[in-house]
Amino acid sequence: MLRVENTEQAPVEFSAALIAKFDDIKSRYPEGKQKSALLPVLHLVQAEYGWVSAPAMDKVAEYLNILPIEVYEVATFYTMYFMRPQGKYVLEVCRTGPCCLVGAEKIMDYIEQQLGVKEGEVTTDGLFSWRGVECLAACGFGPVLQIGPEYTFYENLTTQSVDSLIADLKAKANN
Amino acid sequence: MGRKLLLQHINAPGINTLQGYRQTGGYAAVKKALKTLSPDDVVEEVKKSGLRGRGGAGFPTGMKWSFLAKPEGVPRYLVCNADESEPGTFKDRYLMTKIPHLLIEGMIVASYALGANTSYIYVRGEMMPQIRILEKAIAEAKNVGLLGKNILGTGYDLELYVQPGGGAYICGEETALLESLEGKRGNPRIKPPFPAIAGLYGCPTVVNNVESIAAVVPIINEGGDEYAKIGIGRSTGTKLISASGNINKPGVYEIELGVPVEEFIYSDEYCGGIANGKRLKAVVAGGSSVPILPANLTLKTINNESRLMSYESLSDGGFATGSMMGSGGFIVFDEDQCIVRNTWNFARFYHHESCGQCSPCREGTGWMEKVLHRLEYGHGKMSDMDLLVDVSKKIEGNTICPLGDAAAWPVASAIRHFRDEFEWHVTNAAEATTRNYGLAHYADPLPKIEKAEA
Amino acid sequence: MKVTIDGITVDVEPGTSILNAARQIGGDIVPPAMCYYSKLEGSGGKCRTCLVKVSKGSEKDPRPMPKLVASCRTTVMDGMEVQNITSPEVIEARKGVVEMLLINHPLDCPVCDQAGECHLQDLGYEHGAAKTRYEFDRRTFEKIDIGDKIQLHMTRCILCYRCVFTADQITNTRLHGILNRGDHSEISTYIEKAVDNDFSGNVIDVCPVGALTDKTFRFKNRVWFTKPVEAHRDCDKCCGKVTLWYKGEDVIRVTGRKDVYGEVEEFICNTCRFDTKKTADWTIEGPRKVSHKSVISANHYETMKPLPVVKTNPLLQEANKEQFERETRL
Numbered sequence: 001m002l003r004v005e006n007t008e009q010a011p012v013e014f015s016a017a018l019i020a021k022f023d024d025i026k027s028r029y030p031e032g033k034q035k036s037a038l039l040p041v042l043h044l045v046q047a048e049y050g051w052v053s054a055p056a057m058d059k060v061a062e063y064l065n066i067l068p069i070e071v072y073e074v075a076t077f078y079t080m081y082f083m084r085p086q087g088k089y090v091l092e093v094c095r096t097g098p099c100c101l102v103g104a105e106k107i108m109d110y111i112e113q114q115l116g117v118k119e120g121e122v123t124t125d126g127l128f129s130w131r132g133v134e135c136l137a138a139c140g141f142g143p144v145l146q147i148g149p150e151y152t153f154y155e156n157l158t159t160q161s162v163d164s165l166i167a168d169l170k171a172k173a174n175n
Numbered sequence: 176m177g178r179k180l181l182l183q184h185i186n187a188p189g190i191n192t193l194q195g196y197r198q199t200g201g202y203a204a205v206k207k208a209l210k211t212l213s214p215d216d217v218v219e220e221v222k223k224s225g226l227r228g229r230g231g232a233g234f235p236t237g238m239k240w241s242f243l244a245k246p247e248g249v250p251r252y253l254v255c256n257a258d259e260s261e262p263g264t265f266k267d268r269y270l271m272t273k274i275p276h277l278l279i280e281g282m283i284v285a286s287y288a289l290g291a292n293t294s295y296i297y298v299r300g301e302m303m304p305q306i307r308i309l310e311k312a313i314a315e316a317k318n319v320g321l322l323g324k325n326i327l328g329t330g331y332d333l334e335l336y337v338q339p340g341g342g343a344y345i346c347g348e349e350t351a352l353l354e355s356l357e358g359k360r361g362n363p364r365i366k367p368p369f370p371a372i373a374g375l376y377g378c379p380t381v382v383n384n385v386e387s388i389a390a391v392v393p394i395i396n397e398g399g400d401e402y403a404k405i406g407i408g409r410s411t412g413t414k415l416i417s418a419s420g421n422i423n424k425p426g427v428y429e430i431e432l433g434v435p436v437e438e439f440i441y442s443d444e445y446c447g448g449i450a451n452g453k454r455l456k457a458v459v460a461g462g463s464s465v466p467i468l469p470a471n472l473t474l475k476t477i478n479n480e481s482r483l484m485s486y487e488s489l490s491d492g493g494f495a496t497g498s499m500m501g502s503g504g505f506i507v508f509d510e511d512q513c514i515v516r517n518t519w520n521f522a523r524f525y526h527h528e529s530c531g532q533c534s535p536c537r538e539g540t541g542w543m544e545k546v547l548h549r550l551e552y553g554h555g556k557m558s559d560m561d562l563l564v565d566v567s568k569k570i571e572g573n574t575i576c577p578l579g580d581a582a583a584w585p586v587a588s589a590i591r592h593f594r595d596e597f598e599w600h601v602t603n604a605a606e607a608t609t610r611n612y613g614l615a616h617y618a619d620p621l622p623k624i625e626k627a628e629a
Numbered sequence: 630m631k632v633t634i635d636g637i638t639v640d641v642e643p644g645t646s647i648l649n650a651a652r653q654i655g656g657d658i659v660p661p662a663m664c665y666y667s668k669l670e671g672s673g674g675k676c677r678t679c680l681v682k683v684s685k686g687s688e689k690d691p692r693p694m695p696k697l698v699a700s701c702r703t704t705v706m707d708g709m710e711v712q713n714i715t716s717p718e719v720i721e722a723r724k725g726v727v728e729m730l731l732i733n734h735p736l737d738c739p740v741c742d743q744a745g746e747c748h749l750q751d752l753g754y755e756h757g758a759a760k761t762r763y764e765f766d767r768r769t770f771e772k773i774d775i776g777d778k779i780q781l782h783m784t785r786c787i788l789c790y791r792c793v794f795t796a797d798q799i800t801n802t803r804l805h806g807i808l809n810r811g812d813h814s815e816i817s818t819y820i821e822k823a824v825d826n827d828f829s830g831n832v833i834d835v836c837p838v839g840a841l842t843d844k845t846f847r848f849k850n851r852v853w854f855t856k857p858v859e860a861h862r863d864c865d866k867c868c869g870k871v872t873l874w875y876k877g878e879d880v881i882r883v884t885g886r887k888d889v890y891g892e893v894e895e896f897i898c899n900t901c902r903f904d905t906k907k908t909a910d911w912t913i914e915g916p917r918k919v920s921h922k923s924v925i926s927a928n929h930y931e932t933m934k935p936l937p938v939v940k941t942n943p944l945l946q947e948a949n950k951e952q953f954e955r956e957t958r959l
Contacts, residue, residue, distance in 0.1 A: 078341025
């Protein structure tokens, strides 16, 4: 059950540009199999709004002509879709074995300390949140982290490179 | 220096573009296959090559192709499994980043062989940059008539699309992948029917790993028989190994199957030895799912023969003293690593990634994680090791898909080979939170097997 | 097609599952099924309680199957040989599955309305261990009402997916589904919505445990204190064939008629289930036959003993034959 505390579920209207992107994706599948577009469409929704709200999912269901529950089922199954608002930049650090062998746990502790928020929480300025994620398939370049919506990748992390990454993102947000 | 078939031109300028790829002889396999070979000829070449699925299961690719049902009037699909998420494996990401056209060329040839006119590359959603790279490469190929209608004037049509996943390890299981591609939750299907009979949208479908598809290109270029000459025994050809952990040179290496493990770890051509002058403690040879081996059993089989990087040699000794080739995710542990902590980490991974459909895996993975967590943080009991082994047995083999086995093996094997380290975590609980057990006897030479007098 | 299960051979139609072949034989050799429901297409394969060993694949290909298979989703082949209760491996695996199903179950049977007709209870009784080895907090969820007639108590759920299939196949729309994944999976509507349509009440009947219960019956009585009676009425929505559950003179619950495997014979509508609770609404057919093993017959033992007058009258003896047999068994 959705715990709606502090999650504003504002009504959503997709822009024509976004719908055009949806249409392009939908054309990849055979007639009647438009449900296949669900995952890529949800990625686009998240890229647009920063997370996937219930009204947005209802709209997606309407667009794909499927039941809303089918969208909820899928969106909650996959870990990439955020069911509540996040920071502008979500730092997703790999926490699986091979990265831990080369210091991922230290990097996560350091990020927590630098951002001053616990895993899953958002900084007061709304800029950052962070979380540990499972293997990102870059074990040879660990520790690694990624930042959506384009999932830019940062490899061989050190405390210094984390510092400069956070500084860069702050500067980028302020411009 | 072993032969390179996939990564031969990895450093050629512009290899990630159509032009650069073509300058190194790219798309010759498409020309050869579509213009001079029948689809069945292509399947035959792949069969001859002895290529085995590079995703983990090691099932012969040619055989898988020949099982594909071909009813009249029903479309067939080829789906490339690029949902690479097995901890320790990162070869597909590397391949797609560096040489996207190799995968696309393989997809064209394989689709032609299977008679598919629409094919999908299912890439895990986190690899958004690779998705962009592939989309760009597909557009380039389409632009010059290598994709789309009437490819190279041969009358063969193929549309190729990239599909992003949403973040789920389980979608690397082929039927879960197909469910996901249909826009559903990634719950593995109950087999039979197998995808070869009823796969994507209920149509006959083949699902192949990125590396398997890419390997089709050199197989067609050089011929299946030539490919089969490389390697050792039933492990033919070359294999990409993702090397990670405490080594001097982590990265993706293409090896001829049959290279000794010792050479792979210590030679400068490959991993370049253990980092920081430490000693080797353990290796997970084929991605997190396969059994972990202590240093001595990694380098030698129980019969004191040198262990080789091949399907057969890595699994020599079965589960008692061997491991598996898996997906080629080679994770190296140095003497400072804690096996208990790593086993807990892997158990957490499987707990997190279980789809929750069938009860042994849904409940058992969480249970194992909790017991291992307790052991790692100094609250374990001596009976926990037996409990873990028992729970792992209750999961193994009783689940819908292989994730149950994959979750059970690392735990069972870690306790099998490192039991004293686990016990030390119980007996010296306080100490275990501050220091590691160290190398102990895990690199000691294996005891000589006494041979009966003839 | 001939298939042999635990040494008993039976002839079945091609396409029959091992489980259904076993049900044709009946008795002890029928594997238990927590998620399979013959009336729901696509159900089964998930709970793994019905695992069996195929010791001979078929006449043509006699190789045994390498792993235990879910009997509900494996079709028989001609000449197949299956081991269920004769295979120690199967018994062991089943014990494991039951343990897994129970580690996060609240074991709140004393306050659960399903107690007495709960499949998990039966399964635990037959295959479970007396003690648990699980020493961690059990998973809990808040109770939620999905509509004013149905309560969802997710903590008890074993994720059989039956209610999801029911909503898809029996009702005209589906508002609830499986959310999240792994052991966080839950049955939910995601946002608060009432699951309320003509056939939504059937999710209560298909639920093998006490996760979906009838709010109109909630805490009213223990099932073994009620008297089940078969009855029917003319209904324009469904077959109208039900079981009425009496307490004294009052109908306190209406359900579909369940067979020996706990499956309803026909699905019934919400009007019959929730809104038709006067005896006068129904044509009574007679008392429902309850297995003497069932706890529901527990409080009716004394009535099973034939009265002394019956023992002396041959006509009455003939009429009460069944009761005599039952007495001898007891």
